[in-house]
Amino acid sequence: MTFLSRDSLSPVITTACALILVAVAASWFKHSVKKKPYAYIPGPNPSSAIGYLLDLHSPDALDWHLNIPEEFGHVARLKAGLIGDDALYITDPAALNSILIRQQAWFPESTEFAGLFGVIHCGDGVASVQGREHRKQRKYLDASFTPSRVSKLTPIFYKVTRQLQSKLTAALAGRPPGQIVNIHDYLTRTTLEIIGTAGIGHTFNSFDNKSAAFDEFHGAITSVLPLASRLFLVMPFLDSWRKMRPVWLRRALASIAAVPWPAARKFKAAVEAMHPVYVMLYNSRKKAMEEGGSAALAETAAGGKDLISTMIQANWDANEEDKMSDDVVLANMGSIVHGGQETLSTFLARFLSLVAADTELQHKLRAELQGAKDKKRPGEDLDCNELEKLPLLDAVVREMLRMYAPVPFVWRQTKKDVMVPLTYPIRSTITGEETNQLLINEGTAVYLGISAANRSTAIWGPDAAEFKPERWLNRAQNNSKLPGAYSGMMTFLSGAKVCPGRTFAILEIKLVLSVLLVDFSFEPTLDPIHWNMGITLEPRIRGEGIQAPVRVTAL
Numbered sequence: 001m002t003f004l005s006r007d008s009l010s011p012v013i014t015t016a017c018a019l020i021l022v023a024v025a026a027s028w029f030k031h032s033v034k035k036k037p038y039a040y041i042p043g044p045n046p047s048s049a050i051g052y053l054l055d056l057h058s059p060d061a062l063d064w065h066l067n068i069p070e071e072f073g074h075v076a077r078l079k080a081g082l083i084g085d086d087a088l089y090i091t092d093p094a095a096l097n098s099i100l101i102r103q104q105a106w107f108p109e110s111t112e113f114a115g116l117f118g119v120i121h122c123g124d125g126v127a128s129v130q131g132r133e134h135r136k137q138r139k140y141l142d143a144s145f146t147p148s149r150v151s152k153l154t155p156i157f158y159k160v161t162r163q164l165q166s167k168l169t170a171a172l173a174g175r176p177p178g179q180i181v182n183i184h185d186y187l188t189r190t191t192l193e194i195i196g197t198a199g200i201g202h203t204f205n206s207f208d209n210k211s212a213a214f215d216e217f218h219g220a221i222t223s224v225l226p227l228a229s230r231l232f233l234v235m236p237f238l239d240s241w242r243k244m245r246p247v248w249l250r251r252a253l254a255s256i257a258a259v260p261w262p263a264a265r266k267f268k269a270a271v272e273a274m275h276p277v278y279v280m281l282y283n284s285r286k287k288a289m290e291e292g293g294s295a296a297l298a299e300t301a302a303g304g305k306d307l308i309s310t311m312i313q314a315n316w317d318a319n320e321e322d323k324m325s326d327d328v329v330l331a332n333m334g335s336i337v338h339g340g341q342e343t344l345s346t347f348l349a350r351f352l353s354l355v356a357a358d359t360e361l362q363h364k365l366r367a368e369l370q371g372a373k374d375k376k377r378p379g380e381d382l383d384c385n386e387l388e389k390l391p392l393l394d395a396v397v398r399e400m401l402r403m404y405a406p407v408p409f410v411w412r413q414t415k416k417d418v419m420v421p422l423t424y425p426i427r428s429t430i431t432g433e434e435t436n437q438l439l440i441n442e443g444t445a446v447y448l449g450i451s452a453a454n455r456s457t458a459i460w461g462p463d464a465a466e467f468k469p470e471r472w473l474n475r476a477q478n479n480s481k482l483p484g485a486y487s488g489m490m491t492f493l494s495g496a497k498v499c500p501g502r503t504f505a506i507l508e509i510k511l512v513l514s515v516l517l518v519d520f521s522f523e524p525t526l527d528p529i530h531w532n533m534g535i536t537l538e539p540r541i542r543g544e545g546i547q548a549p550v551r552v553t554a555l
């Protein structure tokens with residue numbers, strides 16, 4: 001056997017290093033001379049050699065997003081770094097209409113998000129599929145979320161909100177007014193318990209401080225998306241990874257990746273904590289159906305009125321070829337719980353921290369709610385129609401949803417070259433000429449700026465960045481041009497992927513507020529809350545983690 005001597009080693013290493021350098025340089029050269037189809041479109045300069053990705057996903061990125069239409073226009077080029085390709089950031093109403101509705105077949109969810117939600121929900125639910133399969137699954141979801149079905153959930157919403165009220169009252173009892181409370185903690189318990197009971201017919205005992213079931217599930221569901229946003233470098237590979245066969249190889253790869261990476265390890269543990277709960281619930285529903293048919297669901301928690309029981313029953317009654325498989329139903333249980341939890345807890349926390357700082361608005365809302373309650377018999381609650389018709393509450397909720405959309409952007413991938421029309425022409429940075437259509441090339445990553453479109457001054461007027469609920473009191477003023485399914489804002493998106501839970505969400509928001517604003521008053525604390533960007537927004541006090549403190553007094 002021959003061995004390399006010290007002297008012979010150094011030319012080998014030198015040659016290897018030289019070859020690596022040549023390969024890197026060739027890849028960089030290929031990248032730099034590659035056609036840049038969006039070079040004429042204005043856009044922000046990336047803050048690092050990695051390109052736009054770090055700026056887009058940074059926890060402090062909200063202002064970066066909001067600034068894009070104001071500074072660069074409603075189509076902006078996001079410049080790639082040393083590797084990767086340029087992307088587009090779109091807030092243009094006509095382009096959004098084309099991407100989300102008219103030509104939506106060519107703009108599926110990005111592989112990154114489809115893969116991420118496929119991993120989180122352990123299967124191909126609505127968040128991970130497209131085309132026919134997506135339409136088939138949405139039929140079941142949409143049928144569970146009709147306004148009439150959601151209105152039947154009102155008593156469950158009240159039951160949970162009363163638990164919140166008792167818990168908060170007990171925490172304040174015997175203490176001076178204006179106690180500092182982390183309202184986000186109370187609200188995550190409330191939203192999880194509402195989506196648990198009304199969504200999947202299951203209680204997490206969320207207001208019991210000793211509930212291990214709550215601690216485990218709550219810890220998992222509230223951490224999984226913030227953890228996922230730290231894994232964005234591996235997101236492009238998640239979809240291929242989850243489809244990898246044999247399964248043992250997939251599992252082995254996940255274990256290897258998790259060892260040196262704490263965020264990946266915690267992410268894996270969170271997914272593994274949630275899935276068994278869905279399996280247990282689904283199996284118990286299936287067993288009930290097998291033993292007693294559809295009628296047996298009425299004996300389960302929530303009297304069979306919860307969303308998932310409705311969906312399981314419809315699936316049970318469907319023709320064989322229209323049925324969803326067990327894995328798909330399980331993945332959709334995850335989609336519903338996830339969709340209904342974090343979006344609403346952070347939104348409600350933001351609402352209360354805003355009215356805490358605006359005493360006049362808080363008084364007016366309380367007076368409107370008290371006035372409506374005074375017309376009811378003692379102990380009788382406002383029903384969903386009465387809650388819907390309170391003009392000030394409605395205007396404030398709409399304005400909050402416009403200004404503070406809980407999901408700040410979504411991410412699409414282009415499947416073929418597509419031409420889309422523009423409401424606001426692009427002025428070329430090269431020729432100065434204007435164009436009112438945009439060719440989006442196959443494979444382009446397209447970011448749809450929900451928060452940025454909702455605050456564009458071109459769309460909403462010069463006061464777009466101001467919180468003005470009165471803009472909703474005169475609906476005629478709101479011809480936003482945006483294709484948003486709710487009041488012309490993009491908060492719940494539109495088209496095939498429009499949020500199916502929007503009626504549920506608005507009822508829950510109004511109902512929880514109708515109880516809290518009448519029974520408690522809120523004032524701000526001195527600690528500024530920082531709203532961190534992830535896939536959703538989360539409230540943080542610097543150095544103290546996720547929380548939204550407010551001063552609370554029982555009335």
Ligand code: HEM
Nearest residue numbers: 126127335336339340343406407410492493497499501505
């Ligand atoms: C203020 C509260 C909410 C906001 C702002 C919101 C927003 C959104 C947005 C923007 C999407 C589209 C995501 C994408 O295409 O990538 C979405 C999808 C979804 N939402 Fe919501 N949502 C809210 C509440 C809810 C609730 C309460 C539920 C369930 C009870 C829910 C269930 C879902 C589901 C299942 C999807 C996936 C739909 C699909 O892929 O076809 N959401 N939501």
